[in-house]
Amino acid sequence: MHIYDGLILNNTSLVLAAIMWVFSISIFVWSWKKAQQTYTRSITALLAISSAFVFAAQMINFPIAFGTSGHLVGGTFLAVLLGPYAAILSMTLVLGMQAIFFADGGIVAFGMNMFNMAIIGGLSYFLIKALTRKNNSQKWFVSSVFLASWVSVMLGAIITSVEISPAFSGGLGVTLPSMLLLYGIIGVGEGAITTVLLTSIQRLNPTILGGLSLLKGRTDKI
Amino acid sequence: MKKIFIALFLIVAFLVILIPFASSNPDGLEKVVETYGAQETQSPWNGIMADYSIFSIENQYVSTMVAGIFGVVAVLITGLLVSKTLASNR
Numbered sequence: 001m002h003i004y005d006g007l008i009l010n011n012t013s014l015v016l017a018a019i020m021w022v023f024s025i026s027i028f029v030w031s032w033k034k035a036q037q038t039y040t041r042s043i044t045a046l047l048a049i050s051s052a053f054v055f056a057a058q059m060i061n062f063p064i065a066f067g068t069s070g071h072l073v074g075g076t077f078l079a080v081l082l083g084p085y086a087a088i089l090s091m092t093l094v095l096g097m098q099a100i101f102f103a104d105g106g107i108v109a110f111g112m113n114m115f116n117m118a119i120i121g122g123l124s125y126f127l128i129k130a131l132t133r134k135n136n137s138q139k140w141f142v143s144s145v146f147l148a149s150w151v152s153v154m155l156g157a158i159i160t161s162v163e164i165s166p167a168f169s170g171g172l173g174v175t176l177p178s179m180l181l182l183y184g185i186i187g188v189g190e191g192a193i194t195t196v197l198l199t200s201i202q203r204l205n206p207t208i209l210g211g212l213s214l215l216k217g218r219t220d221k222i
Numbered sequence: 223m224k225k226i227f228i229a230l231f232l233i234v235a236f237l238v239i240l241i242p243f244a245s246s247n248p249d250g251l252e253k254v255v256e257t258y259g260a261q262e263t264q265s266p267w268n269g270i271m272a273d274y275s276i277f278s279i280e281n282q283y284v285s286t287m288v289a290g291i292f293g294v295v296a297v298l299i300t301g302l303l304v305s306k307t308l309a310s311n312r
Binding site: 001002003004005006007009010032035036039041043044045047048049051052053055056057059060061062063066067068069070071086089090093094096097098099100101102103104106107108157160161164167168169170174175178179182183186 | 225226229230233236237240241243244245246247248249250251253254255257258259260261262263264265266267268269270271272273274286289290292293294295296297298299300301302304305306308309
C-alpha cells in the first residue's frame with residue numbers, strides 16, 4: 001500500500017500530499033506527547049524489537065488471487081503490543097527507513113503513507129478497545145483483533161485510492177473498487193497473521209502483553 | 223541488551239528462511255497501476271537499495287537478505303533511540 005512519488009507528482013495529488021504531511025506530522029507530535037505520558041519502561045526494548053520485526057515481515061509478500069501479492073502492514077499488531085501512541089511512532093519509524101533507504105514509499109508521499117498505515121493502524125487500537133469493552137473473553141478478543149486488522153487495511157486502501165486517483169484517467173471510479181477488492185483479500189491475510197502472532201506471543205510470554213495491552217483490564221491507563 | 227541481540231538473531235533468521243518464499247507478484251497498489259495504467263513521473267528519490275536489493279551483489283537472495291538485515295538493524299537502532307528519548311523527556 002506504499003504510495004511512491006512517481007504516482008503523485010501531479011498538481012492535485014501534490015496538494016493532497018502537502019496536506020497529509022502537515023496532518024500526519026501533527027498527529028505524530030500528539031502521539032509523541034501521549035506516548036511520553038503513558039510510557040512504561042517495559043516497552044523500551046519491545047518498541048525497537050517489534051518495529052524491526054514489522055520491517056522484516058513487510059518484506060515477505062504472500063500471494064493472493066489475480067497474480068497479486070500482499071504483505072503484513074502490522075499497524076494493529078503494534079497497536080495491541082505497544083498501545084496506540086507508541087504504535088504510531090513505531091510504524092512511522094518503519095515507513096521512514098523504507099522511504100529513505102529503499103524508496104519503498106515516497107518522500108513526498110510520506111505524509112500519505114504515514115496516515116494510511118501508521119496512524120490508521122495505531123488508532124485501530126480503539127476499535128479493539130470498544131469491541132472488547134463488554135465482552136473480554138479470549139475468543140472475542142481474537143475476533144476483535146482480526147476485525148480491527150482487516151478494517152485498518154481497508155480504511156488505508158480507501159484513502160490510498162483517493163490519494164492516487166488523479167493519476168488515473170478513470171479516477172476514483174477505477175481505483176476505489178479495485179483497491180477495495182484487492183485489499184479486502186490482503187486484509188484477511190493481515191487479520192490472520194496478526195491474530196496468530198499475538199496469540200503466540202500471549203502463549204509464549206504472557207507478561208509482555210500484561211503491562212500495556214488490552215488484556216488484564218489495564219486499558220484505562222492508556 | 224542480551225534480549226535485543228536474541229531478538230535480532232531471531233528476526234534475521236526469519237528473513238533468511240522466508241525471503242526465498244516471498245511472492246514477487248505486484249502488491250495490490252502496483253497491480254492497480256499495472257491494470258489501469260497511471261500517469262507516472264520519475265521519482266525524485268530512488269533510495270540507496272531500491273527494491274530491497276544491493277546492485278553490487280548479483281545473487282538475488284543474498285542481495286535481498288543483506289538489504290533486509292541492514293533495514294532491520296537500522297530500525298532496531300532508531301527504535302532504541304526513540305524509546306530512550308521517550309523515557310528521558312518525561
